[in-house]
Amino acid sequence: SPWWSPDGQFVAFDSRHNGTSDIFIVKPSGGEVRRLTTDGAEDANPAWSPNGKWIYFSSKRSGDWQIWKMPPEGEEATQVTHQNGQGPFPSPDGKFIYYSKSQDLNVELWRVGADGTNEGPVPGFDKKTWLWIAVTDKGIYFEENPWSPHPSLEFFDLKTRQYRTILTIEKSFAFGLDVSPDGRSIIYSVFDRDDCDIMMAENFR
Numbered sequence: 001s002p003w004w005s006p007d008g009q010f011v012a013f014d015s016r017h018n019g020t021s022d023i024f025i026v027k028p029s030g031g032e033v034r035r036l037t038t039d040g041a042e043d044a045n046p047a048w049s050p051n052g053k054w055i056y057f058s059s060k061r062s063g064d065w066q067i068w069k070m071p072p073e074g075e076e077a078t079q080v081t082h083q084n085g086q087g088p089f090p091s092p093d094g095k096f097i098y099y100s101k102s103q104d105l106n107v108e109l110w111r112v113g114a115d116g117t118n119e120g121p122v123p124g125f126d127k128k129t130w131l132w133i134a135v136t137d138k139g140i141y142f143e144e145n146p147w148s149p150h151p152s153l154e155f156f157d158l159k160t161r162q163y164r165t166i167l168t169i170e171k172s173f174a175f176g177l178d179v180s181p182d183g184r185s186i187i188y189s190v191f192d193r194d195d196c197d198i199m200m201a202e203n204f205r
Contacts, residue, residue, distance in 0.1 A: 001045045001176075004028075005052055010072065012036075012046035012055050023057050025072060036074040045131070047088045048072075049114070056080065056088035056097055067099055067112065080116050087131035090114070098122065098140065100131050109133070109142070124161030127154065134179045134186070141166070141179055141186060153177070153188065 002013040010025045017024075021044045023036045037043040041061035048055055054069045059077070061068070067085040070077040080088075085099040094114055101110045101121075107130045112119040127144050134141040139157045153166040169190060177188035 003047050005048050005072070006050055007052060012048060012072075014044040014046060014057075023055065023070075025055075034074065036070060036072070037077070039077075043068075045087045047090055049090050050092060050094040056090060058086040058088065058099075065102075067097060078116075081110075081112050081119055083110075083119055085110060085112070087133075089133055089135050091135050092137045098133060098135050100129070100133075102130075109140070122156075125156055127156070127163070132177050132188075134177050136179055136183060138183075141177060143169075143177065143188075153186065 002011050004011055009027065011028055012023060012025045014021050014023055020040065021042045022038070023043050023046045024033050025036060026033045036055065039061045041059055043057055043059045043061070045058040046055050047057070053071065055072055056067060056069045058065055059068045062079060064084055065086045066079055067081040067088045068077045068079050080097060081099070084101050086102065087100045089098045090096070091098065096111045096113060098109065098111045101108045107128055109122045109125050109129060110120060111122050127142070129142040129144060132143045139155055141153065141155050144152050144154045150168055150170060152168045155164045155166055157164070166186070171190040171192065177186060179186050
């Protein structure tokens, strides 16, 4: 889950290098990789705030998945949500954090104020998606029914609360999507192939 810092100087990402998932940052040119989380719980899905002061991430350190934040210097983390949350995505103006909330196999898109207040569903949004969204100043691009054979890429207008289908994806959706800075292009990933082999062990005892 790589995420550029706003100034382009660092990339935040998660890794299971130490067994459980943790948050790390590294310069785009490589070099020293700095580990930010050492709690021992699962920490994943880092997302930089627009002003670069915070890294939001999903964590199970409180017992279930919640959204937390910490400075990129690696200081103590602060819990942001308290009603379940995963896959944070800050709005461009930094006022809200959008995320997925899962309960009893039902997934909803929620948001919370950057200060941790007004935690609740995104007004007018009633589609099913999971983690993979891209928030712009005009609306939200998201994957509808990402587990179906032919999911669709949709746009939700935050002002009018109307939906628009961008395209139907002919292959199974993989992980992640993003919108170009000028808002004219979208990148997303798909599973291009899924192979398996049957192997035989000879002289097996």
